[in-house]
Amino acid sequence: MPDYPLGLGPKWEELKQNLWPNEDQGVDSDCPNPHCDYMLTDQDMYDAEEFGGHFTCPNCRWTYDLSPYMYQEVRQQTRAGMTPKEMGQLGESVVRDFADENNGIPGLGELRWEAPDYNDPIDAVVGDFAIEIKSLHSESYPRFKIAADPTTGGNRSDVIKQKIDRMNELGMHLGSQLAPGVLGVRLNFFTSRADFFFSSGFKDARMTAMEHLGTSDFSKLNPFKKPEEVSALSLPTQGETYGDEDIPF
Numbered sequence: 415m416p417d418y419p420l421g422l423g424p425k426w427e428e429l430k431q432n433l434w435p436n437e438d439q440g441v442d443s444d445c446p447n448p449h450c451d452y453m454l455t456d457q458d459m460y461d462a463e464e465f466g467g468h469f470t471c472p473n474c475r476w477t478y479d480l481s482p483y484m485y486q487e488v489r490q491q492t493r494a495g496m497t498p499k500e501m502g503q504l505g506e507s508v509v510r511d512f513a514d515e516n517n518g519i520p521g522l523g524e525l526r527w528e529a530p531d532y533n534d535p536i537d538a539v540v541g542d543f544a545i546e547i548k549s550l551h552s553e554s555y556p557r558f559k560i561a562a563d564p565t566t567g568g569n570r571s572d573v574i575k576q577k578i579d580r581m582n583e584l585g586m587h588l589g590s591q592l593a594p595g596v597l598g599v600r601l602n603f604f605t606s607r608a609d610f611f612f613s614s615g616f617k618d619a620r621m622t623a624m625e626h627l628g629t630s631d632f633s634k635l636n637p638f639k640k641p642e643e644v645s646a647l648s649l650p651t652q653g654e655t656y657g658d659e660d661i662p663f
């Protein structure tokens with residue numbers, strides 16, 4: 415048996431060397447913003463508890479949910495302090511921009527159809543592929559999981575069946591036979607570099623077993639700003655937002 419976890423062996427080391435040598439992941443701190451070095455205090459935890467876990471970083475103004483830490487629930491947030499849905503929607507936007515910049519997705523073809531809403535079983539049709547778009551943070555485990563979103567419910571085979579049915583429906587509608595595929599987007603929030611990976615089929619895919627299609631710069635869509643770029647005066651303080659003791663009359 416190999417002494418490294420599945421997907422993290424020599425192939426993974428080689429992929430990292432090729433694509434991200436000496437990659438910068440930003441500052442290690444309690445704040446999910448990789449540009450921000452803020453460390454949480456006990457008072458912060460206490461304040462957050464009062465607002466159901468909702469916390470705005472006083473340094474960079476990023477708002478995120480601390481409740482997974484407070485109540486030790488299953489951690490549904492991604493490492494970026496975003497919900498799976500927020501992360502998923504960001505990934506889809508990054509893919510759309512990538513397709514705009516390249517007149518399609520390199521290696522796959524033209525972007526022919528996009529899902530009108532987030533809950534559609536298929537995210538996009540690119541070339542002859544019905545695509546599931548999956549996003550992950552550059553610091554997370556390098557595997558894209560199909561039907562990993564806990565909000566979708568239902569069991570796994572039902573979720574896959576829905577995708578196949580939808581794929582066939584879209585194929586009829588577009589007048590060509592479609593094949594299933596996963597487009598994985600790896601997002602480094604510190605450098606704003608996105609890497610795109612592809613594998614055929616609707617199944618979990620390890621990054622090392624996927625085809626690397628290219629990279630893009632997603633600075634414009636990156637929600638994390640450097641603290642010095644965020645004017646503290648442009649947003650109300652938490653006291654002004656929630657307090658009722660300073661009504662000026």
Ligand SMILES: [Zn+2]
Nearest residue numbers: 445450471474
């Ligand atoms: Zn912060």
